[in-house]
Amino acid sequence: MAPGHMIPMLDMAKLFTTRGVKATITTTSLNVPIVAKAIERTKTRGNGVVKIDIQTIEFPAVEAGRPEGCEATDSRTTHEKMSTFISSFKMLRQPLEQLLQNHHHPHCIIADMAFPWAIDAAAKFGIPVLVFNSTSIFSTSAGVSMRQYKPQMEVSSDSEPFVIPNFPGEIKLTRMKLPTFTDNKYVKAFFSDFAKEVGESEVRSYGVILNSFYELEPAYANHYTKVCGRKAWYIGPSGKESSIDKHECMKWLNTKHINSVVYICFGSLSNFSDPQLMEIAMGLEASEQQFIWVVRKDKNEKEDEDWLPKEFEKRVKGKGLIIRGWAPQVLILDHEAVGGFVTHCGWNSTLEGVTAGLPMVTWPLFAEQFFNEKLVTEVLKIGFPVGAQQCVELCGNDNPIKKEAIEMAVRHIMEGEETKEMRSRAKELGEMARRAIEEGGSSYSHLNALIEELKALHS
Known part of the structure; x- marks a missing residue:
């Protein structure tokens, strides 16, 4: 739906196929050409191991109050339009459930963090869900502390600094720098509720998968696992493959x-x-x-x-x-x-x-x-x-x-x-x-460990 989410998901699917895992991308009709082109481009570079299927579900744009054919974000998107767009994602739940009902049941679903409802959809079929978090474990862990302790509510103004509590380092922010900062009360309430839904979906999921590597954020990776009590796998940096276009x-x-x-x-x-x-x-x-x-x-x-x-x-x-x-x-x-x-x-x-x-x-x-x-x-x-x-x-x-x-x-x-x-x-x-993604590196090992753990669930 958005390039910053779609591209890393594609790169992740390619990574899984290099370990002998069959990967299927589920997307909407208008996004299929983008996905297909990315897969084909990888094949033409000699990476013959890439075998990714594509399954299509229909996005009810008009029913969701979106213009017909509007299935992605662009630079003209406002916060208000973005909130409406994200809200409309919930209408993809039924098409996804129909797909799971009528086709094969995957051993695992990796759902973008923007689709917290996917946890419940997959639960109907007994399928574990990994949440793909498209940001750093630093910001993910900070979000957990912010939702739990609400330090932003203890300051008297939008510009007054506060320290993120129970979090490594003396990290200070202001309300003005938070994702929910806006004069639009509806938009502010929406993004606050959405952040809560995303956080809850992480708790109810099998775990979180991130495009990062352990050595980059070790204190925050440990905090997320030991203090927040959640499972996470770091498999990045993915997407290192450059375009061959000689610009x-x-x-x-x-x-x-x-x-x-x-x-x-x-x-x-x-x-x-x-x-x-x-x-x-x-x-x-x-x-x-x-x-x-x-x-x-x-x-x-x-x-x-x-x-x-x-x-x-x-x-x-x-x-x-x-x-x-x-x-x-x-x-x-x-x-x-x-x-x-x-x-x-x-x-x-x-x-x-x-x-x-x-x-x-x-x-x-x-x-x-x-x-x-x-x-x-x-x-x-x-x-x-x-x-x-x-x-x-x-x-x-x-x-x-x-x-x-x-x-x-x-x-x-x-x-x-x-x-x-x-x-x-x-x-x-x-x-x-570079070392993290090489054989024996932390991200390489994390991906192998994740695959083995998922296999064990079905053995």
């Missing part, structure tokens, strides 16, 4: 020195306002760093680009490259010329930055991204915050981060003595990530 930017990067380029991208759902894009452009130019900047603008918007300073691209020609639309992010991050990453702290992007061994400028926007920022900047110490103070609407922000803050943050990860220490730590984590 023009790769030729551009080949002309640059090692660690000389900063890469800026804010994910598939972010859609900044023109004033914010203007500030980013001016901040990048003032930083005097070489850069690749990915900008995703609404296709329906006017073509004249008022969001760029006059003659900006002329002034930065050869030094800066703007990509309008899709970019081969993994390829870019892995290129030796790239020395830093400005990210929205979505978990997939964060993990890709870690795996590439890069220091990051953290610019969280919504969802659990402020939790991920804390992990990157305060726990791993491989990031520098740009200064975002509150969750914003998905379609823009009326209070843009200023160019001076952007310039300072970019310089911080690209220049100076402190940068060397940060880069060294990032490189160490990148090596840990």
